[in-house]
Amino acid sequence: MTTATIKAPPGVSPARGAGRARRRAAGWLILPAAALLLVFFVYPIATIVWQSFTDPAPGLGNYVALLHDGISVTVIVRTLVTALIVAGSTLIVAYPYAYAMTKVGPRARGVMTVLVLLPFWTSLMARNFAWYMLERRDGLIDRMLGLIGLDGVVLLGTVAGVTVAMVQVMLPFMVLPLYSAMKQIDPRLLDAATSLGAPRRRAFAKVYLPLSVPGMLSGFSLVFIMTLGFYITPALLGSPQQSLVPQVIGQKVSALLDFGGAGALGAVLLMITLLVLFVVSRFTRPFTALSGTVGNE
Amino acid sequence: MSPSPSDGSHGIRISRVSKVYPGTARPAVDDVSLDIAPGEFMTLLGPSGSGKTTMLSMLAGFVGVSAGSIEIDGRDVSRLKPHRRNLGVVFQQYALFPHMSVAKNVAFPLQQRRMPKADIETKVAEALKLVHLEPYADRLPTQLSGGQQQRVALARAVVYQPRALLMDEPLGALDRRLRDQLQREIARMHRELGMTFIFVTHDQHEALTLSDRIAVFNEGRIEQVGTPADLYERPETLFVAQFLGESTCFRGTVDRQAGVLRCERFSVRVPEAPETGSGVVIVRPERLELCADETEVPESHNRVAATVTDVVYVGTHHQVGLRFADGTTGMAMRLVGPPLPAAPGDDVTVAWDPAHQAVVADPAGAAVSVPEVRSATPVLP
Ligand SMILES: Nc1ncnc2c1ncn2[C@@H]1O[C@H](COP(=O)(O)OP(=O)(O)OP(=O)(O)O)[C@@H](O)[C@H]1O
Ligand SMILES: [Mg+2]
Numbered sequence: 001m002t003t004a005t006i007k008a009p010p011g012v013s014p015a016r017g018a019g020r021a022r023r024r025a026a027g028w029l030i031l032p033a034a035a036l037l038l039v040f041f042v043y044p045i046a047t048i049v050w051q052s053f054t055d056p057a058p059g060l061g062n063y064v065a066l067l068h069d070g071i072s073v074t075v076i077v078r079t080l081v082t083a084l085i086v087a088g089s090t091l092i093v094a095y096p097y098a099y100a101m102t103k104v105g106p107r108a109r110g111v112m113t114v115l116v117l118l119p120f121w122t123s124l125m126a127r128n129f130a131w132y133m134l135e136r137r138d139g140l141i142d143r144m145l146g147l148i149g150l151d152g153v154v155l156l157g158t159v160a161g162v163t164v165a166m167v168q169v170m171l172p173f174m175v176l177p178l179y180s181a182m183k184q185i186d187p188r189l190l191d192a193a194t195s196l197g198a199p200r201r202r203a204f205a206k207v208y209l210p211l212s213v214p215g216m217l218s219g220f221s222l223v224f225i226m227t228l229g230f231y232i233t234p235a236l237l238g239s240p241q242q243s244l245v246p247q248v249i250g251q252k253v254s255a256l257l258d259f260g261g262a263g264a265l266g267a268v269l270l271m272i273t274l275l276v277l278f279v280v281s282r283f284t285r286p287f288t289a290l291s292g293t294v295g296n297e
Numbered sequence: 298m299s300p301s302p303s304d305g306s307h308g309i310r311i312s313r314v315s316k317v318y319p320g321t322a323r324p325a326v327d328d329v330s331l332d333i334a335p336g337e338f339m340t341l342l343g344p345s346g347s348g349k350t351t352m353l354s355m356l357a358g359f360v361g362v363s364a365g366s367i368e369i370d371g372r373d374v375s376r377l378k379p380h381r382r383n384l385g386v387v388f389q390q391y392a393l394f395p396h397m398s399v400a401k402n403v404a405f406p407l408q409q410r411r412m413p414k415a416d417i418e419t420k421v422a423e424a425l426k427l428v429h430l431e432p433y434a435d436r437l438p439t440q441l442s443g444g445q446q447q448r449v450a451l452a453r454a455v456v457y458q459p460r461a462l463l464m465d466e467p468l469g470a471l472d473r474r475l476r477d478q479l480q481r482e483i484a485r486m487h488r489e490l491g492m493t494f495i496f497v498t499h500d501q502h503e504a505l506t507l508s509d510r511i512a513v514f515n516e517g518r519i520e521q522v523g524t525p526a527d528l529y530e531r532p533e534t535l536f537v538a539q540f541l542g543e544s545t546c547f548r549g550t551v552d553r554q555a556g557v558l559r560c561e562r563f564s565v566r567v568p569e570a571p572e573t574g575s576g577v578v579i580v581r582p583e584r585l586e587l588c589a590d591e592t593e594v595p596e597s598h599n600r601v602a603a604t605v606t607d608v609v610y611v612g613t614h615h616q617v618g619l620r621f622a623d624g625t626t627g628m629a630m631r632l633v634g635p636p637l638p639a640a641p642g643d644d645v646t647v648a649w650d651p652a653h654q655a656v657v658a659d660p661a662g663a664a665v666s667v668p669e670v671r672s673a674t675p676v677l678p
Contacts, residue, residue, distance in 0.1 A: 186390065186392060188388050188390065188392045189392055189394060191357070191359050191379070191386070191388075191392070192386065192388065192392040192393075192394075193394070193405070194358075194359075194378070194379040194380045195357055195358075195359075195379050195380070195382075195384060195385070195386040195454075196380075196385075196405055196406035196409060196453065196454075196457075197380050197383070197406050197409035197410055197457065198380055198405075198409045199378070199380050200378070200380075202409070203380075206405075207394055207396075210396050211395065211396060
């Protein structure tokens with residue numbers, strides 16, 4: 001370590017000097033990451049936003065165009081609704097799963113964690129193509145439903161098909177925050193509630209559910225925001241008539257070379273994301289004070 | 298107060314209850330029977346892992362019984378869900394609902410009983426008054442100290458007048474001073490409410506000071522049930538004698554005809570020995586007399602020669618460590634005031650009235666298999 005050789009300036013006690021030097025070293029350590037973010041994240045975003053105001057002509061032209069082109073507003077609304085449905089469905093699927101994870105023994109919990117993380121270790125492309133095979137005409141889903149008399153259910157090219165696949169992809173991002181919030185909840189609270197006269201189900205609704213709200217909020221916002229920017233899945237499984245914001249941006253950039261319009265759409269998406277984060281952080285703050293169930297000063 | 302013994306139709310009757318957790322071989326509670334009278338303060342006392350919490354959880358209904366039955370006021374509740382048993386439970390870690398204010402916590406059981414709002418308010422106020430927490434009604438549990446949280450838990454558990462209050466080491470998480478204070482408050486609540494209290498602890502001092510009766514648990518079984526005085530003065534097993542209080546234990550062979558316990562180098566008179574075989578004579582420290590002059594000792598008394606190993610001053614009295622001829626170590630207690638008849642290194646005659654001793658069977662190797670028992674042997678300097 002080079003910091004060990006730095007001499008403390010006169011008047012500074014050795015201990016304080018060393019502390020400051022260590023802090024300066026820590027500052028250097030984050031430099032690579034900061035540089036990376038600056039070059040590959042902040043700079044491009046700044047460029048995009050800048051272009052949305054300047055390309056092809058300076059002013060708010062691109063944003064006005066979004067309002068009047070007859071399609072962008074529809075796409076934005078459709079994207080928001082889809083993201084809400086995906087986040088909501090993911091929550092409904094993930095909640096019982098995460099709850100079960102807190103109940104089972106350590107070995108079963110290990111297996112359940114691996115099952116959740118499995119998607120992380122599989123290529124996104126592979127999974128999307130797997131859904132493609134399942135959802136296409138004469139695919140597994142079509143044939144299975146055919147067996148029970150529901151013919152011709154082709155999810156491919158529909159919003160429903162896209163939603164189902166996105167829920168599966170998003171599951172880990174919901175299960176993990178939920179689980180980490182739930183394992184903080186003292187299981188004896190449910191015993192206490194039942195001993196006080198609440199049937200099991202009401203005890204759950206009155207005590208457990210409210211205490212798991214912080215986990216629900218963080219999982220929901222994570223999935224909601226990620227779904228807003230999802231590109232591959234809707235591109236592959238959806239239809240061009242039902243496109244979402246990321247597809248339209250891609251189209252503007254690669255087919256229409258409309259960098260300003262794409263930038264404006266991207267900026268709108270960014271604003272929505274920031275708004276969601278702001279609202280959620282507003283909501284979670286009063287809750288985080290409560291998440292410690294065994295208060296013991 | 299001295300409650301009348303239960304006739305079965307009132308109070309709590311535990312009959313031959315066992316609990317085997319799935320995947321374990323040894324039962325956590327093993328064939329336990331216990332009758333608890335209405336209004337009684339019953340303590341379940343025992344070392345860690347002896348099955349106290351399991352017994353309490355079966356009473357509350359959190360875990361099912363593997364065998365046997367639990368009756369409350371003559372009605373079998375073994376298969377009843379916890380919310381229908383109408384019992385109050387207080388946990389070691391308080392288990393207050395962190396998202397509700399103190400008042401809301403205490404109101405919770407009343408809301409479950411669909412009590413009118415106005416009644417709830419008066420009841421909550423009364424309960425908070427009982428535990429001296431009226432000014433804290435609107436605080437959140439996390440804004441209270443541990444002792445205050447436990448008092449909220451007590452208020453919450455008695456506000457709906459349950460048939461009994463079950464407490465699992467409620468003072469275990471508190472520091473010494475708070476523990477003493479809350480002990481007195483629990484005793485006062487018991488007097489004022491006249492409710493049946495079932496109290497779990499591994500602290501013998503707590504058990505002795507609070508209880509009407511104590512059930513001593515060891516490895517899932519009850520060793521002895523009795524009043525604190527019964528257990529202290531007439532322990533029926535070596536475990537009980539060693540778990541509750543200090544004692545000097547002479548091991549040997551009981552000769553019933555001769556009426557003596559033969560130890561290695563001396564004998565001790567046992568007028569009422571229960572049976573022949575290996576046995577232990579147990580004497581509490583305050584029953585041992587130390588005399589330099591043997592002629593002062595009444596004829597009927599037991600007397601054994603010993604060497605004083607050490608003397609420890611503990612404020613109200615001296616603890617005198619003793620070593621007997623066969624290597625047995627023991628302890629006598631002398632009130633501070635009268636001069637001590639002996640100093641460390643002196644040879645003395647130790648005497649006691651056989652009426653104040655207890656004779657119990659010597660379970661082979663019992664002394665080693667008893668965990669967490671404070672040894673009767675004073676620490677040698
Ligand atoms: N859920 C469980 N599953 C399996 N075994 C258990 C379970 N709970 C307790 N046991 C076992 O049952 C025995 C009795 O446990 P219990 O908690 O009743 O003891 P305790 O007297 O309350 O001890 P402590 O003073 O440490 O609280 C122990 O050997 C314990 O390991
Ligand atoms: Mg316990």
